[in-house]
Amino acid sequence: MTDIDLRQATSADSEYCFQLHKAAMGPYVTAIWDWDEQIQRDFHARAFTPERWQIITADGADVGMLHVEHRPTVIYLARIELHPDHQGRGIGSRVIRTLVHQARRQGRDLTLDVLVVNQRARTLYQRLGLHEVARHGENDIKIRMSTQPP
Numbered sequence: 001m002t003d004i005d006l007r008q009a010t011s012a013d014s015e016y017c018f019q020l021h022k023a024a025m026g027p028y029v030t031a032i033w034d035w036d037e038q039i040q041r042d043f044h045a046r047a048f049t050p051e052r053w054q055i056i057t058a059d060g061a062d063v064g065m066l067h068v069e070h071r072p073t074v075i076y077l078a079r080i081e082l083h084p085d086h087q088g089r090g091i092g093s094r095v096i097r098t099l100v101h102q103a104r105r106q107g108r109d110l111t112l113d114v115l116v117v118n119q120r121a122r123t124l125y126q127r128l129g130l131h132e133v134a135r136h137g138e139n140d141i142k143i144r145m146s147t148q149p150p
Contacts, residue, residue: 002058004094006066009053017053017065018044024064024081031117032141056082058091066095074146075103077112087120096128100147109148116141 009017021044022035029035049067056064064082068075077099082092096110103110110130114121122143130145 002089002091003060004091005057006054006095007057009050009055009065011050013050013053013055013062013065014044014048016055016062017048020065020081020083023083024087028115028118032115053079056080056091056095058086058089063091068099074109074111075099075106077110092124093128096125100129103147109146111144111146111148113142113144116143 018041022040026035029040052067052069054066054068055062056066063086064080067077067079069078070076077096080092080095100110111133112125112130113136114125116135122145125145129147131148131150132143133146133148133150134144136142136144
């Protein structure tokens with residue numbers, strides 16, 4: 001079984017996280033907005049917060065990133081991205097299952113947003129017990145999902 005761990009992101013991880021985002025989310029971003037390298041780099045520069053982000057490792061190699069916010073009533077999965085070379089191996093499922101269990105133990109729900117065009121992620125989240133609770137964003141491009149029953 002693959003050894004999955006998390007390590008704190010550092011400022012040195014910025015370019016890795018940008019390239020990861022491009023590989024993992026580029027097709028979905030392109031489907032909605034078109035990929036503009038400078039706009040995406042500017043967005044990343046504003047969003048990259050190493051003290052809040054974690055790097056997902058599998059057998060010691062960097063394979064993805066995680067950003068979780070512990071809010072008063074929910075655990076909000078702000079972002080999880082796995083490099084396409086490491087998708088479909090159960091890594092994301094194990095990370096999310098851990099968050100679902102943590103939320104349950106704390107009497108909270110796990111909540112996240114997913115792009116409507118990301119059917120693969122939506123299917124994964126549904127399989128792990130999350131349900132669609134709302135659509136939002138410009139032209140309802142995002143789906144809010146939660147472990148809270150509909």
